[in-house]
Amino acid sequence: MVQLTRYALNRRRQARRRERRQTAFNLIALAAGGAAAWWFIWQRREATPAWILKKQGKEERREAARQERERPVARSGDVHVERDADTELKVPVGEQLK
Secondary structure: OOHHHHHHHHHHHHHHHHHHHHHHHEEEEEHHHHHHHHHHHHOOOOOOOOOOOHHHHHHHHHHHHHHHHHHHOOOOOOOOOOOOOOOOOOHHHHHHHO
């Protein structure tokens, strides 16, 4: 009878130990999963959503087109024209630029 009681108590203790170990393992796994999720969210915090990048690109293209439209027309420098000059007249490169 004593042996049977010891056996039953021992089995109960083992079951409790097993439960505690399992609970501790589950808590550690849950904490690790939470930490991993937090780290992932923290890393993605600085990432810009695709729609914002698309909008920024569109705005940049609009701005570049507006600047191109507003840019003054490129004009050549002053030209010296002589009356009755030959149209085939060639000017040395050094003298073309002022």
